[in-house]
Amino acid sequence: MIGAAWQALVSGPLRATPGRTLLAALAIAAGIALGVAVHLINASAAAEFRRAALQLAGAADLVVRGPRAGFDESLYPRIATLPGIALASPVLELTASRSSGNESLKVVGLDALRAWQLQPALVAGGTGPAADLFDADAIRLSAAAARALGVAAGDRLDFQVGTATVRLRVSGILADGAYRQQLGVMDIAAAQWRFDRIGQLNRIDIRLQPGADPRTVQRALQSLLPPGVYALTPDAENERSVALTRAYRLNLDMLAMIALFTGAFLVFSTQVLALLRRRTQIALLRALGLTRRTVLALLLAEGGLIGFAGAAIGIAAGYVLAQQVLAIAGVDLGAGYFRMLQADLLVEPGTLATFLGLGISFALAGTAMPAWTAAHRPPAQGLHAGDAENDPVSGTAVKTGLATLAGGAALLSLPPVQGLPLAGYVAIALLLLGSVLVLPQVATLLLARIRLRLAMPHALGLAQLQATPRHAAISISAILVSFSLVVAMLLMVTSFRTSLDDWLVRVLPADVYLRAAASGETAYLGPVEQQRIASLPGIARAEFLRTQTLLLAPGRVPVTLIARDLDAQHASRTLPLVGAPMLPAPGAPPAIWVSELVADVYGMHPGQVVTLPVGDPLQPWTVAGVWRDYARQNGAIVMDRSEYTARTGDRLANDVALWLAPGAAPAAAARDLRAALRSDAPVEITSAAEIRRLSLAIFDRTFAITWALEIAALMIGLVGVSLAFSAQALARRREFGVLRHLGMTRREIGIMLAGEGALTALIGALCGLATGSVIGLILIRVINRQSFHWSMELAVPWPALTALLIGIVLCAALTAAISARFVMRHDVVRAVREDW
């Protein structure tokens, strides 16, 4: 019996209308493909990131890690002789600026004899450490670095140290599998000497004696380490770096889920239409003895089948898409976290199974309500030859919707989970779901309040909508879902871009900016060069800036320390402060200004006195304010450069902001600056306007993927409207037949339906505007804040929203008219007769 019922109810109709079934499956496939591609790429990147870090740590059981600037190497012998430690290998890890080009190279200085026991692949040469590593000008390159730099063994590589050039000889290329990313390996003494870091280390790799308890040794080690230096396990060391990207990766995953959500909505619209067409078959099978439960199960099985097909297509498409993206653009999806990373596509069967399950679940969710309604419709109603109206939305759904909305609102107050705004995402999902559930009631209220006296045929269309608001709710829901997502993204991206632009104007007050090197950490300006720059005749004012890193917690990546010339009394002129500043009282420790991330993660607030590992010993500082920093995702602390120099003795600078003298031309100033530096160093000299332009271009590139998703959401929404209108047009064939008898032309009926479509879309878009605005605010105030600790000012893109609203209303009107045209192609006149 089930087989026959399946054939009559599901497989037969599916074969009869394969296009519509395929459309629903493709909607699921689109969401799944996007999700699979994004997830595979991100997972591959994160796995490769971990693998690279583990390869560098080698066989080390513990890693002593300090700030990038390093710690005194006198720490090394004290650590090496600690009980329980079998081997300690000193390391200097740095990102070396290249003398030509904009890219830098990661270089590790190793003690080859010790590293041979921990990272033999990096130092191997025959049966022991390679002898060439002991040359003071030798650097070995990984195969990836050699390929990227276009060099071979024996070639020369120039690096920038300060403003001078240091030339090294490529003494060999590491075996292919030794290290898959770009890396240079040097002797540690040579690295310290050539990169002007004599006496400094920033890592010590430790191998424990057999039987030694890692935790005990770790505790003993930690007691020996100066502030800002920590003993970590290699896993913890890796995890903190990967954790930095977790929020970004989750955000991309969530974007893909949104596409899947809209896909599920399309399944809903498709199934409403399909089941409307099949109401007679369903009623007949019910009359023949099929139970409601069996009908429901069969219809849900059909939804599951569509989900399975969609998910299978989506997984295959997602895999191909990921492969193509990887081949063309690499593993970085726009944010720059994995910019230099090379990785192979990592396919985890478990992940793919999860996506398969997601596809089926979303399709089932989209099928559930129409299936339930169809199964519970009285058979007598379905057997009646007329176009009985069907109500796909239960009145009790409103209460559930309100409860869902309340639940979503309650979740907004919850804190992030391990730095991830999970409650925020769930709140958005509940908000969308709740909005869809209460929409019939809202549509009823809104439509009832329209008191327009329209001419024919629009009067008839309005009367139809007012009399059947819950039918209109299907179309309105499709518009609501897609439009609210577009509005939310538009609101968030516009607010972010506007805030970024304002921020750039604030943080770039000078005319020209000089950076010692485009990238890397070995280039700097010494005191003499700073003096030369400041005294140039075309320069009215020069503010120097030194950046370093501070490791404030072992589980976090280091924060950036920015020491700059700063007037503490007027910090708000230079820093985009959020909230009121609180200057230190006379005699209190000097001021620092922390970025929002530092304030959130480390619990710092204005007025608080904190100690920082700046200089030795720990120094107290007063948090004078919190500032907005969009440039660094690891957090930043700003202090006055004179205070920094007084405590560290470091008089170097990385960047300088330059105000030109009246009448001085930027091009001439740049020429004078290069001449003043008296070197070939490729210092980067850029105008504030150019930095702003480049920054905004990077922003636009980063968010390019969101525009693609918005277009996809809009398209899916319009297809949903089309299906909903097709369903309604089909249900109203008899009405159209009567109207044709009464003298309405096909065109007039089309105009009537277009009017209904426009009004429906207008209500949907207005509801979507309201829902989208709330979601946008959640993205701004909760998701962004909890993910990246970035606040931003709300900026409403009125022209874009208005254009979108008009566009979607016109598209919906057109879609409705086309649906009517499609139905009118058939002989609607016959629909009025029952005895043919």
Place this chain on the structure above:
Amino acid sequence: MLNISRLQKTYRSAGEQCILQDVNLELVPGDYVAIIGESGSGKSTLLNLIAGLDLPDAGTVTLAGQELTGLDDDARTRLRRRDMGFVFQAFLLLPHLTVLDNAALSLKLNGVQHNAAQQRAHAVLTAVGLAAMIHRFPGTLSGGESQRVAVARALAHEPRLVLADEPTGNLDAASAGMVLALLREQIKVRRSMGILVTHSTAAAATADRVYRLAGGELRPS
């Protein structure tokens, strides 16, 4: 005046089947005729051709001097809107409109202003005995009441021709008698022409003349 001359219609979808051959009929204002015939005899086809909803293979339908077969679909639709009224077996009232709005529908489609249309519809509804129900929706009416609204809708814009297709097929005997009497009375009062298509000889007996459609031919019964 309605003139149907040498009307022919053949369906070719499942073999050639001649539905109507050489059908002739002439009506003048005030005429009310009935057409009876078996199922499948072509009654509805004939109604569709008269209404301009379908086109004959040969012959002409002329209403008030306008030959329908020479008009395009839009022109035939406009003619139908202005000069014809319909009463269906299943009433076919629009469920989302009130009784008054249903009755005023044809008037509004003909461009009559809202208030005037409502007044005229109200007058017709009063004539059919439904003045007290004008604000009710079709779903709350009995079959007889629904068909009286349909009659009001068919007559409100004072068409030249009223086509009634089995108007009593869904009604009990008492309601059927009332509706048939009403239909005849209103057609006569308004000097319209009426064609009643029915299976029922009793219903047909209320008309001035009765024709039988059989074998594709229309003959006086």
